[in-house]
Amino acid sequence: MRIVLGLLICFLPDISSAHDPHDDIPPPFLAIDKIDREDPFRQLDDVLPTPTEARLASGAPGPGYWQQRADMDIQVTLDASSHRLEGKERVTYHNNSPHTLTYLWMQLDQNRFRSESIGNSSDPTDMDAEESIGWLRRLAFEEEFVGGFNILSIRDRAGENLDHVIVDTMMRIDLPTPLKSGEKLEYLVEWNHSIVNADLLRARGGYEWFEEAGNAIYEIAQWFPRMCAYTDYAGWQNKQFVGSGEFTLEFGDYKVAITVPDTFVVSATGVLTNQDDVLDDIQKERLAAARSSHRPMFIVTPDEALENEKRESTGEKTWIFDAKNVRDFAWAASPKFIWDAMGVSVPGGNITMAMSFYPNEGEPLWSRYSTHAVAHTIEVYSQISVPYPYPVAISVNGPVGGMEYPMICFNGPRPEEDGTYSQRTKYGLIGVVIHEVGHNWFPMIINSDERQWTWMDEGLNTFAQFIAEQLWEEKYPSRRGEARNITGFTTSTDQMPIMTNSEQLLQFGNNAYAKPATALNILRESVLGRELFDFAFREYSRRWAFKRPEPADLFRTLEDASGIDLDWFWRGWFYTTDHADFGVEKVVRYHLDTGNPDVEKPLQKEERDSDPQWISRMNNEGLTLRSDRYPELLDFYNSFDELDVTEKDRRGYERFLSRLEDGDAELLQRQWNFTVVRLRNYGGLIMPVPIEVTYESGKTERFDLPAELWRSNPRAVSRLLVTSEPVVRVEIDPMLEIADADRSNNVFPQEIDQQRFKIRPESDRSNPMQLDRDERLRIEAQIAARRLGSELASRIKNRESGTPVPAAARILQDMAEDALADPYGQMLSVFDSTDENGIARIVSVGPDGEPGTGDDISWIVHADGSIEEPVKKSEP
Ligand SMILES: [Zn+2]
Structure with missing residues (x-):
């Protein structure tokens, strides 16, 4: 190998000298300029995985599709004095795969908080000249906090210990006898761990401490050892939890008993099955009434919550929840919770309880918006995807800014201490609640692999969030989704294709949320149209609900159900960083020459005589010419005009007419207007080009040119428009739909750029x-x-x-x-x-x-x- 490399290096200088333009000897090969470019319309066959009987070429799950299942029965106790959890879980693991398993892997996400975890020790860290006090507080907390799971025991049904090995955030359990296809295994894990202070550490769960009241809100997530996913496409998902890539999980039924101090109100994934043990009669009555209410109703009022958080706890209470067919389980608990709820009708006849839990610190913002936003999300997403299948949907206010779990999500925005709030906070709350509740569909039901592809849940969910936001109120200020808002990112330098693993993404929010959301919105509004898109998107949701889709399954299904080849679209938007920028390079108006000398020659004369005066002739005006002094120098040609109509011209025209077929003469007389628009593609991305032309009369007309316009030349293309009126103006993308990055070249003739400037106030110059x-x-x-x-x-x-x-x-x-x-x-x-x-x-x-x-x-x-x-x- 080394010898070959050496040879190559020796030869390189010789090869390059053959290209020397100063060399007189022609190169020893044929130099032919060929079109050398990639075809943006070529199919993705070389990029997408080969279809199987589990994942069909149509994008649907096939007869060979399988997935594992893990049922969980958990008992957990919250120690609020030391912020710790003690848990015991019975796992029932169903091996539905066609394979025999000799060991199982579990995920121990809390281990990311160990100081030596891959996530902790691989974070690129640097210092700025200025750091916040919060940064120092975090350092101090990290120094003291001992995070991560303590696994106390793992035992099988007979009580025998199972060997296990912990590898960073994962744990391998070795099976004494292999688990065959179709078999199930039951085992018990006992564990405990400290809860992180989520105000100090960036985490998806944790506690928020209220110093004055001496109490806390707990938002508990990734809190128990969970099964790693074993899949047809990756085997065991062995990407460790580093921090950005979220979860790859198995579905199962959960029964969870949560023991907390008796002043606490608990909210969790699933249905509360022991109301009588934990709610009083008034609360039970209110909860029943809220089911048929069309507005949120209090189950615990703000005043009751204030009273409750002042009470001393005298014992413990156990709240028991049941959740069917979920991929995870999260919960929240606090003595501070106000609780409101309302019933929402779901297509198909079910009623889901939309609920919110929040402290008085969230008022008056939360009682006004949270539960309404939950209900709105259920209504809109049930239409565009699959009907919401779960009995409850919950929004909780606490330390986490925004994080989703099945049926429950954590949302951060709060008003100021005086109860006022900014516009940003208001729409921040509505937006984050829609987003996090929306995650129930992507990825909680349509169970994509978050650890691999952040965009598959964040992108699809942000797209659906945009639809829901626009149906909330007129001119809702959505941050992401609109085509024109993405151009800053698509023209930025440090970006990677959407198809990049979650941990390696640059510009996370733009790459995994905004860009795929915008791409789907463009696909819906401008490529497929709403009818085709909505059918195909619903079909994708239906096919993959409670299953595990991969990117190829989405790409293939949207083509399969819409009947439109979209490989060019996936390639451009998901596999490259090309951006959209189209320009009108020039516009030419062609006049049809009728051949009639009595019409055309006067026109030509007019054109000739309107030719601009050139400078020397103008400056020479008034000077004496030689022909002034010797008029005999002027002859026939000085009075001859080749544009004068002659009888010969007329006879020629007669002959031309006599040779025409019937009706052709009439065609020549018709009022045609021929306009050729020359378009350029500066950004490289292939897109359809909507064109609006304005006629002399002021009327406008739209021509929608599909993306296939670019198939013979992806860089430049001309298009003839035949119109009944003369075109005076051409504009591409007038409705801001294709994310065109530079709009200054979109109008022909070009327009004056209008800008605004201000006078800077004089600065304080005290010496x-x-x-x-x-x-x-x-x-x-x-x-x-x-x-x-x-x-x-x-x-x-x-x-x-x-x-x-x-x-x-x-x-x-x-x-x-x-x-x-x-x-x-x-x-x-x-x-x-x-x-x-x-x-x-x-x-x-x-x-x-x-x-x-x-x-x-x-x-x-x-x-x-x-x-x-x-x-x-x-x-x-
Ligand atoms: Zn999200």
Whole structure:
């Protein structure tokens, strides 16, 4: 091998010298310029996996399709004093694969929080010149926190220990006898682990501590050892949990008993099966009433939640939940929870309970929007995908910004402490609830492999979220989905194709959420149209509900069900980083020459005579020419005009007409307008091109050119438009639908670019001498205030006891004016104290001499005559 490499290196200089343009000897091979480019329309056969009887060429699961199943029976106790979980789980693993298994793998996601985990120790870390205090707090927490699972025992049904080996976030359980196809295995795992503080560590679950109240909200996820997926396409999914790639999971039935302090309210995946043990009669009544309510109703009111979180816990309660056919289980618990709910009708006749759990800190935002957003998501997604199959859908407010699990999701946005909130917070909450509830479909039901492909659930879900948001209210400010919003990303330099593994993605949100969502939206609106797309998307959801689709299954199904070859679209949007940028290069209007000399020659004459004057001829005007001095130099050609109509021309035209077939003469007379539009593809991405032309009359018309327009030349193409009126303007992509990155070349003739500019306000140019003077004046002001303060205190103190204390200002009536002067040339003002804090308040108008402005200085006067300047929080 090494010898061959050496030879290659030796030969390289010789080869390159053959290309030297200065070399007179022609190259020893034929130099032929051929079209050398990749065909953007070639089929994806060389990229997609070969279809099998499990995954058919149509994109549907086939007769050979199988998947494993894991049923779980879990008992868990939350120790709220030490933020720990103790758990015991019975796993029933069904080997539905055609294979014999000698060992099983489980996922221990909590192990990512071990300091030596791959995720922790492989995070590229760097420091900035400025770091936040939160960054320091996180470091301190990480130093103390001992994360990860303690696996106490793994035993089979007979109580025999099963050997196991932990490999980072995974655990192999060795089976004493192989598990054959069609067999099932039951075993018991006992474990415990500490819960992370989710305010300090970026996590998908954890607790939020409320210092003043001395209590917490727990959002518990990836909290128990879960089965690794064993699949037809990857065997055991052995990509470790590094942090970004989420989960590849098996479906199963869950029964989970959660023991918590008795003041806690618990919310979880599934249906609460022991209401009588944990709810009081009023709560049960309200819950039943909410089922038929069309507006959210409180099960626990804000006032009741406030009362509840003040109560001391005196014991424990166990909440038991049942969940059928789910791929995971998560829960939340807190004494702080308000709880509201409403019933939502699902197509097919079922009613699902849309519910929210949140603390008073979430009010009034949460009671207004959360449960409505849950209900809206169920309604919209059930239409565009499959009907919601589960009995509950829950949104919880706590420390996690946004994270999804079956039937339950965690959402972060909260109002300010005073109950006001910004527009961003409002739409942030509605948007995140729709998004996280939407994940019930992608990937909780349509169970794609998140550890491999973030886009398969985030992209599809963000696309559906966009549809739901646009059906919430007029002009809903969606962040992602609209074609024009993606151009900043598609033209950025550090991007990778959508088809990139979750851990290696650059620009995660744009790559895995926004771009696939936008691509699907364009596919729906501009490539397939809503009717074809919606049918095909529903078909994909239906085929793969409660199964495990791969990217090829999506690509193939959308083609299979729409009848349109989309390989060019998948290739461009999912396998390349090409962007869309089309331009109108030129527009040519052709006139049909009728051949009639009496019509055409006068027209040609007009064109010739309107030819612009050229400069030398203009400058020579008035000069004496030789032919002026010798007129005999002018002959026949000086008066001959080749564009004068002659009888010979007319006879020729007659002959031309006589040779035409019947009706052709009439065709020549018709009012045709021929316009050739020359389009260029600057971005490389193949897309359909919508064109709008404007006619002389001002009327417009649309021509929708399909993507196949580019099949003979993907870079430049001309298109003839035959219209009844003359075209005066051409615009491509007038409705902003194809994510065209540079719109300045979309209009012909080009238009003046309209921009806006502002005058910058003059900046504060105080020099250090001025700042020093200001500081000295401030000290003088403080001295004056201190003098006044002690005078004030002694006058109040010296009054005879029993007489009422007059207003602070009045007690100073007889004071000399200069005792009240401040160093800014104004008088200090004295006000009564507004609270118990101090006996009065002194105010100086500050350097600007104006009362009521930002530079005013205010001091509190205490009873002993001392003064105190409160810190202004808003001061920069
Ligand atoms: Zn998401």
